[in-house]
Amino acid sequence: MKNHQNFTYVFITFLLFIFLLFTFSLQLFPNSPTLFFLKNFYNKICHQIESRCFFVNEKPMLICSRCSGIFGGAFILFLILSLSKKFRSFLYKIDTYKIFYFLVPLLIEWLINFIFKIESTNFVRFSTGIIFSIVPVYFLNLLFINSKVKK
Amino acid sequence: MRKEKFLPALVAGFSLAVLSVVPVIQLATCCLLAPIAGIFGVNLFYLQMKNNPEFKIEKSDGFQIGILIGLISGFFESIFQSLLLLVSKDNPVYDSIVLLQQYVPDMKLPEIINDIAKEIDEKRFSLLLSFMLFFNASIVNSIFATIGALLGVSNIKKRFIKDSFS
Numbered sequence: 001m002k003n004h005q006n007f008t009y010v011f012i013t014f015l016l017f018i019f020l021l022f023t024f025s026l027q028l029f030p031n032s033p034t035l036f037f038l039k040n041f042y043n044k045i046c047h048q049i050e051s052r053c054f055f056v057n058e059k060p061m062l063i064c065s066r067c068s069g070i071f072g073g074a075f076i077l078f079l080i081l082s083l084s085k086k087f088r089s090f091l092y093k094i095d096t097y098k099i100f101y102f103l104v105p106l107l108i109e110w111l112i113n114f115i116f117k118i119e120s121t122n123f124v125r126f127s128t129g130i131i132f133s134i135v136p137v138y139f140l141n142l143l144f145i146n147s148k149v150k151k
Numbered sequence: 152m153r154k155e156k157f158l159p160a161l162v163a164g165f166s167l168a169v170l171s172v173v174p175v176i177q178l179a180t181c182c183l184l185a186p187i188a189g190i191f192g193v194n195l196f197y198l199q200m201k202n203n204p205e206f207k208i209e210k211s212d213g214f215q216i217g218i219l220i221g222l223i224s225g226f227f228e229s230i231f232q233s234l235l236l237l238v239s240k241d242n243p244v245y246d247s248i249v250l251l252q253q254y255v256p257d258m259k260l261p262e263i264i265n266d267i268a269k270e271i272d273e274k275r276f277s278l279l280l281s282f283m284l285f286f287n288a289s290i291v292n293s294i295f296a297t298i299g300a301l302l303g304v305s306n307i308k309k310r311f312i313k314d315s316f317s
Contacts, residue, residue, distance in 0.1 A: 026254055026255065030255045033259055033261040036264050039247060039250075040283065041287050041290075044181060044288060044291045045182075047178055058254075060254070140298065142302075
């Protein structure tokens with residue numbers, strides 16, 4: 001059971017790594033015929049607006065800067081969760097209502113963007129994305145955490 | 152898989168598919184609406200089954216409902232997108248090709264993509280594109296709806312424990 005739990009964390013970390021790796025498809029596999037399919041697949045997850053994407057080697061990533069922050073943050077957090085059981089129990093002990101505080105920077109930024117029509121920078125979007133990534137990781141940790149680690 | 156799971160999954164999946172073709176709202180489909188559809192589906196299933204004294208909700212129920220929601224929403228979403236394509240003048244495949252060639256000018260596109268683009272220009276419909284839309288939507292929605300459904304199950308379990316102690 002214990003190994004099964006560890007495997008879940010490692011497996012999700014691996015999936016997130018693969019997901020992030022393929023966001024660099026335009027840079028890594030420029031001549032691949034699968035590029036079109038990959039772009040369409042990521043289009044289901046992210047709007048892919050060019051001005052909101054990070055450019056690497058003068059080519060955009062396949063997800064926007066905010067999504068890069070969210071998935072990048074989730075990858076780093078899952079990497080720590082798969083290595084440290086203390087962090088799993090630390091994250092578990094955070095109050096569910098308090099975890100929504102991590103949503104506030106993203107909401108403020110979105111409100112400024114959408115209502116007041118003030119454009120933020122890709123770095124700000126990336127930062128708010130990273131902060132927000134704690135929310136989904138917290139809930140996923142609630143699902144996977146071992147009953148022994150909870151204590 | 153019990154047939155009782157199909158109706159809640161159908162309601163949640165269809166709602167998700169409808170919302171995913173609405174402009175602006177569709178931006179939140181994968182990361183927000185799909186998990187909400189999962190939670191919604193599991194709660195519908197619980198409401199439907201709670202009068203049965205032998206019923207006990209498990210994580211596997213949430214997993215199955217999440218996958219079903221993903222597949223059903225993928226199916227309906229591909230139909231809605233195909234219908235929208237039928238009445239519009241755009242060719243999304245050409246748009247994607249142009250965008251990609253902007254960054255990779257010497258890109259080797261598979262012949263099948265050009266065939267899809269031509270088919271859309273001529274008939275305003277492509278079975279392959281519809282399948283591609285179904286495949287993408289099913290995978291992405293299944294993942295996020297399953298996460299939502301599992302969260303819904305754990306929430307119901309917590310409520311059940313609280314009720315039995317009070």
